Amino acid sequence: MRVNLPLFEGPLDLLLYLIKKNEFDIFDIPISQITQEYLEYLSNMEKLNMEIATEFIVMAAKLLQIKVMMLLRGDEEAEEDPREELVSALISYQAFKEAVDFLLSREILNKDVFLKSHAKKQIEDEEVWTELSPSDLMLLMKDILKRMKKPSFQEIEIEKVSVVEKVKFIIEKTSENKTFLFDELVSEISNLMHLVAFILAILELMRLGIVKVVQMKPFGKIMVYRTEKKFEENLLKGIEEYGERRAQEDN
Amino acid sequence: MEREELRKIIEGIIFVSDEPVNEKTIQKAIGDSVDLSTIKGILQELQLEYSSSTHGFELVEVAGGYQFRTKKELREWIRKLEKFQPQRFSRSAMEVLSIIAYRQPVTRAEIEAMRGGIDSSGALRTLLLKKLIKISGRKNDVPGRPFTYSTTKKFLEVFGLKDLSDLPPIEEFIKKEV
């Protein structure tokens, strides 16, 4: 026999499903019937060798307890309904499920709506923090400790970093403002591969006579500036080919 | 400053900014000589202009500020264009997120109790990594002083909410029937 079991987020989710399926009144749940169906579901899970989480068992015990209390209860209206706590838990859980649907119905960023490229990058690469919370520190520290446990000769993740991209970046930066500090440019670079590509790009632009690099005094600030020579798009192609050749030589 | 000039500056400022920009920030950048109501008026004008069907993006009020975003009806075209993974959320992460949104600051034990005792550490971790929630403090009147969680500004940005009061009251979600 094939049994198709719907999956639930937890015992409350399962109970809500049973209530809906049987069209029970949530304020007057027939405890015997729902307990029976609940236990049937658990035994089906067992038959399928599915792991039954503790919280499902805890709820089963609670249901049985309520059932007993219902039997012991007199008819007096004044007495507290043993189901009350369960009912309010179900109602509140149900409300949060509705809240989930509300959130998912929103125009979700990077799913339904998108930002301008620059801003989008900031959101996606998760590399920039503007709102600080202790949890960020904790997660980063965990990450660092995990990295440390790995052998030190681990393979360096080689990300494809294009020199052409860096050339474009430098050209863009220098077109507005003819001179700039090397440090300022480098400060925007986050990792080694990018730095290497960046330096290759500067060297390439120096070779083409498009930028000049000057250091006023030893250990002084390094300035990069644009020469009068015009940068043409077709130069990019040359750089690309040069990069490919180098890559082939490396292999 | 002329209104046209002002409008141009405001448009440019919002366009260039990575984060939603609010009236006050705009005022600080432009100078106090321009009053908030003028800025607010221009923002509404811009919102109206970009809402027109000829535009591919619009000016949205989100996370306490204004931001240009593409229109929803373009999503299929943009998804085709980009090779990216759309935001995805697991059911359990969403449940935990909605509980935090409505009950913040809230402890892990409180969240788990509301979910019928389900362990929620994985979901919390995912949400922290996505920066949708943060640890916002500790609950001092409970033994062990557990940490409390709250939603972040990024939560508002991702779900396109102006602020937390933009969430419908939870009572609206309480249904008599299941």
Next chain:
Amino acid sequence: MEREELRKIIEGIIFVSDEPVNEKTIQKAIGDSVDLSTIKGILQELQLEYSSSTHGFELVEVAGGYQFRTKKELREWIRKLEKFQPQRFSRSAMEVLSIIAYRQPVTRAEIEAMRGGIDSSGALRTLLLKKLIKISGRKNDVPGRPFTYSTTKKFLEVFGLKDLSDLPPIEEFIKKEV
């Protein structure tokens, strides 16, 4: 497809693209049924529209494609705006800050060793400037007696911590044993 619809899609595509977009890329995204001259026409229309003095950004033809850019004359305003934007922290600054938070007092060499030998002087400088860390002393049992770094009172304020014991333990999210 109607011209208005087409215009809207083109505007949205240019808006979200990382790189300048050219007519062919647009045609590829939209489909061959739309010819290049129509696309070219719409691009010119958009260029004309955004070149008007009421707009803060414009559609420029660069690097063989089209891209929205803020207008040059707004440069000063944008620079001013940056001062009022929330502070941003890079991953490396945040990593160094976490190490100092959890391992203080700690030397630069120790920090760099934990980060797999990455030079951390820039991040340290940034954090010192922002007064989130301070030089707290020297490590006397190490040659050269290097400086040690610790977090400051401002660090506690910024992160909303009463004291360092309020930092979440690193083991907090290990799944609880049943």
